[in-house]
Amino acid sequence: MGKIPVWNPAIEFIEREALEQLQLARLRQTVEWALKTPFYHQRLTEAGLTRPEDIASLRDVRNIPYTTKDDLREAYPAGLLAVAPEQAVRLHTSSGTTGMPTVIYHTRRDIEHWTELVARCIVATGATARDVFQNMTHYGLFTGGLGLHYGAEQVGMLVIPASSGNTHRQIQLMKNFRTTVVHATPSYLLHLYEVLVNDGMTREQLCLRKAFIGAEPHSEQTRRKIEELFGIKAYNSYGLSEMNGPGVAFECVYQTGLHLWEDAYILEMIDPRTLQPLPEGETGEIVMTTLQRQATPLLRYRTRDLSHLMSGHCPCGRSHRRLARITGRSDDMLIVNGVNLFPSQIEEALMKIPEVGTNYLIQLEKRGSMDRLVVKTELCAKLFMGDRQTLDDLRERIGERLRSAILVKPAIELHQPGSLPVSEGKAQRVLDLRPAF
Amino acid sequence: MGKIPVWNPAIEFIEREALEQLQLARLRQTVEWALKTPFYHQRLTEAGLTRPEDIASLRDVRNIPYTTKDDLREAYPAGLLAVAPEQAVRLHTSSGTTGMPTVIYHTRRDIEHWTELVARCIVATGATARDVFQNMTHYGLFTGGLGLHYGAEQVGMLVIPASSGNTHRQIQLMKNFRTTVVHATPSYLLHLYEVLVNDGMTREQLCLRKAFIGAEPHSEQTRRKIEELFGIKAYNSYGLSEMNGPGVAFECVYQTGLHLWEDAYILEMIDPRTLQPLPEGETGEIVMTTLQRQATPLLRYRTRDLSHLMSGHCPCGRSHRRLARITGRSDDMLIVNGVNLFPSQIEEALMKIPEVGTNYLIQLEKRGSMDRLVVKTELCAKLFMGDRQTLDDLRERIGERLRSAILVKPAIELHQPGSLPVSEGKAQRVLDLRPAF
Numbered sequence: 001m002g003k004i005p006v007w008n009p010a011i012e013f014i015e016r017e018a019l020e021q022l023q024l025a026r027l028r029q030t031v032e033w034a035l036k037t038p039f040y041h042q043r044l045t046e047a048g049l050t051r052p053e054d055i056a057s058l059r060d061v062r063n064i065p066y067t068t069k070d071d072l073r074e075a076y077p078a079g080l081l082a083v084a085p086e087q088a089v090r091l092h093t094s095s096g097t098t099g100m101p102t103v104i105y106h107t108r109r110d111i112e113h114w115t116e117l118v119a120r121c122i123v124a125t126g127a128t129a130r131d132v133f134q135n136m137t138h139y140g141l142f143t144g145g146l147g148l149h150y151g152a153e154q155v156g157m158l159v160i161p162a163s164s165g166n167t168h169r170q171i172q173l174m175k176n177f178r179t180t181v182v183h184a185t186p187s188y189l190l191h192l193y194e195v196l197v198n199d200g201m202t203r204e205q206l207c208l209r210k211a212f213i214g215a216e217p218h219s220e221q222t223r224r225k226i227e228e229l230f231g232i233k234a235y236n237s238y239g240l241s242e243m244n245g246p247g248v249a250f251e252c253v254y255q256t257g258l259h260l261w262e263d264a265y266i267l268e269m270i271d272p273r274t275l276q277p278l279p280e281g282e283t284g285e286i287v288m289t290t291l292q293r294q295a296t297p298l299l300r301y302r303t304r305d306l307s308h309l310m311s312g313h314c315p316c317g318r319s320h321r322r323l324a325r326i327t328g329r330s331d332d333m334l335i336v337n338g339v340n341l342f343p344s345q346i347e348e349a350l351m352k353i354p355e356v357g358t359n360y361l362i363q364l365e366k367r368g369s370m371d372r373l374v375v376k377t378e379l380c381a382k383l384f385m386g387d388r389q390t391l392d393d394l395r396e397r398i399g400e401r402l403r404s405a406i407l408v409k410p411a412i413e414l415h416q417p418g419s420l421p422v423s424e425g426k427a428q429r430v431l432d433l434r435p436a437f
Numbered sequence: 438m439g440k441i442p443v444w445n446p447a448i449e450f451i452e453r454e455a456l457e458q459l460q461l462a463r464l465r466q467t468v469e470w471a472l473k474t475p476f477y478h479q480r481l482t483e484a485g486l487t488r489p490e491d492i493a494s495l496r497d498v499r500n501i502p503y504t505t506k507d508d509l510r511e512a513y514p515a516g517l518l519a520v521a522p523e524q525a526v527r528l529h530t531s532s533g534t535t536g537m538p539t540v541i542y543h544t545r546r547d548i549e550h551w552t553e554l555v556a557r558c559i560v561a562t563g564a565t566a567r568d569v570f571q572n573m574t575h576y577g578l579f580t581g582g583l584g585l586h587y588g589a590e591q592v593g594m595l596v597i598p599a600s601s602g603n604t605h606r607q608i609q610l611m612k613n614f615r616t617t618v619v620h621a622t623p624s625y626l627l628h629l630y631e632v633l634v635n636d637g638m639t640r641e642q643l644c645l646r647k648a649f650i651g652a653e654p655h656s657e658q659t660r661r662k663i664e665e666l667f668g669i670k671a672y673n674s675y676g677l678s679e680m681n682g683p684g685v686a687f688e689c690v691y692q693t694g695l696h697l698w699e700d701a702y703i704l705e706m707i708d709p710r711t712l713q714p715l716p717e718g719e720t721g722e723i724v725m726t727t728l729q730r731q732a733t734p735l736l737r738y739r740t741r742d743l744s745h746l747m748s749g750h751c752p753c754g755r756s757h758r759r760l761a762r763i764t765g766r767s768d769d770m771l772i773v774n775g776v777n778l779f780p781s782q783i784e785e786a787l788m789k790i791p792e793v794g795t796n797y798l799i800q801l802e803k804r805g806s807m808d809r810l811v812v813k814t815e816l817c818a819k820l821f822m823g824d825r826q827t828l829d830d831l832r833e834r835i836g837e838r839l840r841s842a843i844l845v846k847p848a849i850e851l852h853q854p855g856s857l858p859v860s861e862g863k864a865q866r867v868l869d870l871r872p873a874f
Contacts, residue, residue: 077613086567088595091614103614108593130523139576139583140600146576156545158525163577176514177528177540 004316005253007123007155008116011263012318019319020058022263026291027061028052034297039071039079044299061266061289066275067301072102072242081105083295092143094241104242105295111150113292114244117261118151121250124259124316125210125235127181129156132207134173136184136192137215138164143245144215148183151247157181164188167195171206178207186218186226186234187427190358193229194418197381203230212237214246216427217326217344221351225358236325242301243288249323257310257322264292267321268300269309272330283308285330286323304330306342334364334430336371341406343429346375349405355380355394359420364432371434373410375402381417441753442690444560444592445553448700449755456756457495459700463728464498465489471734476508476516481736498703498726503712504738509539509679518542520732529580531678541679542732548587550729551681554698555588558687561696561753562647562672564618566593569644571610573621573629574652575601580682581652585620588684594618601625604632608643615644623655623663623671624864627795630666631855634818640667649674651683653864654763654781658788662795673762679738680725686760694747694759701729704758705737706746709767720745722767723760741767743779771801771867773808778843780866783812786842792817792831796857801869808871810847812839818854 006012014022032052034040044050047065055061072080081088083105090106106114127133133152139145145163152159162173170192173179184192189211196203208230213223214237226234238258239246243265249258260267266289269278278284286303290296306329310322328342335341343362350356357378365372377398395412403409421428443449451459469489471477481487484502492498509517518525520542527543543551564570570589576582582600589596599610607629610616621629626648633640645667650660651674663671675695676683680702686695697704703726706715715721723740727733743766747759765779772778780799787793794815802809814835832849840846858865 085569085595086593089590089593090596090598092598093610105595108590111590132522138600140598146598153526153545153548156523156526158522158542159527161527161529161577161583163575173530 005123005126005128006318007120012120012124012259012320014263014319016319019262023266023291024055024058026263027058027266027289028055030289030291030293030297030299031055031064033082033294034299036082037075037080037297039075040297040299043067058266061268061300062277064289064299066287067298069102069242069302069304073100076100077103080296080298082297083107088295092241092245093141095141102242103296104244104293106244106293107295110244110293110295113264114147114247115150115154117244117247117264118147119154120261121237121247122148122151122155122157122212124250124252124318125212125233126253127155127157127210131157131180131209132160132177133157133181133183134160134162134170134177134179136162136164136170136182136188143239143241144183147239147245147247148212167192168199171196171199171201174206174208180207181210181212182208183212183214183237185215185427186213186222187216187359187423189213189226189230189234190222191422193226194358198418206230208232210235212250214238217328219344219348219351220325221348225351238305238323238326240303240305242298242303243290244293248288252314252316252318254315256314257324259314259316259318259320260323262320265290267309267323269307270302272302272304272306278308280309280311283324283327306330332430334362334432336364336373336408339406339408341408345406346402346410347429349401350375350377350398353398353401356398357381357417359418359422360429361420362430364430364434366434373408374413375410376413376415376420378415378417378420442560442563442565443755444557449557449561449696449757451700451756453756456699460703460728461492461495463700464495464703464726465492467726467728467730467734467736468492468501470519470731471736473519474512474517474734476512477734477736480504495703498705498737499714501726501736503724504735506539506679506739506741510537513537514540517733517735519734520544525732529678529682530578532578539679540733541681541730543681543730544732547681547730547732550701551584551684552587552591554681554684554701555584556591557698558674558684559585559588559592559594559649561687561689561755562649562670563690564592564594564647568594568617568646569597569614570594570618570620571597571599571607571614571616573599573601573607573619573625580676580678581620584676584682584684585649604629605636608633608636608638611643611645617644618647618649619645620649620651620674622652622864623650623659624653624796624860626650626663626671627659627666628859630663631795635855643667645669647672649687651675654765656781656785656788657762658785662788675742675760675763677740677742679735679740680727681730685725689751689753689755691752693751694761696751696753696755696757697760699757702727704746704760706744707739709739709741709743715745717746717748720761720764743767769867771799771869773801773810773845776843776845778845782843783839783847784866786838787812787814787835790835790838793835794818794854796855796859797866798857799867801867801871803871810845811850812847813850813852813857815852815854815857 088105089108094102137144211234223234235251238249249260268287269284272285286305290298305326307323328344360377363374398412525542531539574581648671672688675686686697705724706721709722723742742763744760765781797814800811835849
């Protein structure tokens with residue numbers, strides 16, 4: 001274990017029993033904080049929970065009602081603030097593009113705790129103070145930029161706060177400062193590689209060793225594609241703004257699932273329809289309870305992210321349980337002519353096909369009473385020059401591959417490399433043009 | 438003095454003699470650091486300075502050669518790095534839009550020192566941990582966003598990292614979280630006010646009390662206009678990326694010039710043509726030497742910013758000398774048919790005219806062999822509906838006012854409110870369409 005890079009060994013290798021005692025103490029503390037908010041005061045009182053001591057064991061977390069995204073929207077702007085406003089030193093809001101915004105407040109200690117969690121994640125991948133870290137995600141209310149920034153600065157990396165966008169400049173910065181680690185969405189890294197090649201450069205002109213990829217669901221195939229294109233290791237990052245942002249769960253050097261910091265969060269896995277707990281290994285919705293955040297405690301928050309808990313132990317020896325990669329969101333399931341499918345299934349199948357390029361788009365249309373699924377995909381640079389028969393064969397082959405993955409045969413459109421729209425933040429992969437009734 | 442808000446009384450009220458001793462010790466330390474960089478090692482050796490002890494008194498700073506923006510460009514990316522790369526935790530680069538970029542590195546202590554300087558500035562305006570601070574400047578490589586962010590978090594304000602742009606959302610955030618202090622460019626605040634009014638809102642729906650304005654030169658009239666429109670106090674901020682960014686000099690509650698933190702910087706004022714020192718009160722180019730920055734020490738950096746040192750003492754009692762507001766840059770002087778003038782003179786004259794709105798543009802054209810100066814200005818909302826004669830009279834009156842201010846009579850174009858282009862960062866006020874030879 002001596003060689004495993006680790007930020008806080010005492011807590012990362014803590015015995016399960018000690019961890020659970022810590023969780024129980026912190027859960028009670030969190031309930032005490034939550035009772036100070038108008039929202040939870042009412043919600044917990046209705047559930048018969050009026051004192052921290054009403055939580056006798058960790059299992060009692062199940063007596064607490066769920067909190068949903070809609071609850072957060074209704075509590076906006078101050079219904080979930082558990083401290084005096086002058087004790088808060090930061091707030092982050094969601095963009096509010098899909099409804100009322102939500103807000104999370106932080107005290108100075110909350111920020112310190114968040115920063116420590118991100119530092120643990122960074123060090124778990126083997127990155128050190130000797131690395132040059134280029135942070136390609138947006139800084140500001142979006143939590144990805146400032147979250148990783150604080151953690152990386154804590155570790156002592158040389159941080160380049162590049163923020164998002166301006167791909168040519170990103171590449172120049174990577175070259176000039178010999179960037180060894182980047183943080184970006186997987187789709188943006190694929191885009192950046194295309195720009196690099198189009199500019200006549202090769203990966204050998206960079207010093208890149210690692211990428212932290214997160215903020216949008218992606219397949220194992222996409223990760224491997226990034227690793228192969230750049231000749232690096234790409235580590236999966238999981239976070240969501242309601243749980244601070246990045247720093248919730250991260251892969252270690254072994255890349256065998258994402259260690260979730262259980263001293264900071266209680267993790268439950270439920271069936272999103274029945275709301276019943278699921279056994280280890282079964283895929284369901286992640287439910288999380290904060291254990292350290294004083295300014296905005298959240299109890300049993302339904303993340304809508306789908307994953308499963310992994311069994312066994314990671315070779316790194318950390319005692320915190322591991323999540324499998326996120327396979328989708330309980331609310332981004334698509335229903336096409338009655339068949340349930342997730343965009344992640346389409347991506348996984350596409351990325352196994354060598355001729356397929358780095359960008360794709362899923363489009364849903366209505367034809368009469370029937371749904372029509374169109375998958376638009378870019379091809380690798382060389383292949384687009386093929387003759388018509390080759391392209392027709394490829395189109396047929398992609399269609400069949402997808403049919404076996406999702407039980408629906410989509411119409412396939414092949415596009416020139418670089419011709420589909422690119423987003424600099426989270427990729428927009430689904431365009432649903434069906435009338436909403 | 439008990440009621441003056443102050444972050445670090447020991448250093449802000451330090452006796453001049455003790456301050457100068459501190460400066461001398463830190464200057465020697467800085468020369469020692471600088472000698473570790475390839476750039477200064479050569480430059481200082483040529484000047485006969487090879488040891489810190491070669492600086493016998495503060496006056497000896499004049500034996501050090503000047504450093505220019507071009508020097509920084511030539512030293513890019515690592516010629517001015519004075520520590521081992523793993524000791525640096527941050528770098529900021531200029532955009533490089535007007536040539537090669539420049540870079541400033543920071544150690545962890547450098548960031549702490551910068552943060553302390555910004556905290557002093559914030560507290561000097563009377564802002565406290567009870568304030569809600571909305572930071573409307575860009576986060577990332579631009580130093581304005583992260584610089585104020587760190588200082589405000591240090592003070593313990595509730596920081597909303599809004600970043601730049603999206604004015605409707607800025608206003609919503611201001612309303613929802615009862616923002617009391619904002620940081621923005623003066624031109625953006627004037628734009629925000631117009632959007633507020635166009636949205637049918639009034640300033641009474643906001644809780645705003647103070648604005649920190651900087652990052653672009655502006656006139657006293659513009660400051661007063663912001664104060665009157667919002668019913669707030671606006672404090673002038675001076676900083677430049679080569680000297681960290683914000684936190685170099687700031688107005689205190691008395692708004693009588695900007696206190697420059699002389700424990701962190703040695704300030705000299707020179708004639709930009711002769712390079713000779715200027716006496717107090719005379720306008721010249723600001724030259725600055727860092728005293729605390731280990732990773733990128735800069736000696737006698739020619740800022741190209743024009744100002745003058747103010748005489749006398751500020752009622753606040755701080756011993757650090759005061760700069761007058763920046764009136765322009767030595768390299769943004771315009772020569773129009775042989776007459777020297779600064780954009781700031783035009784702005785100052787325009788903002789004294791009540792009918793003039795919040796946005797304007799200075800355009801230079803060539804007509805045959807003659808320069809033509811066009812000043813495009815927006816009018817206040819109500820006035821644009823006036824009859825032709827009224828507008829003609831106004832145009833004539835504005836032209837005459839400008840002639841008396843700048844000795845050149847420009848062509849005046851009157852524009853509808855909101856019709857001239859708005860920049861979300863530093864305002865682009867001058868459009869020089871003359872051929873460059």
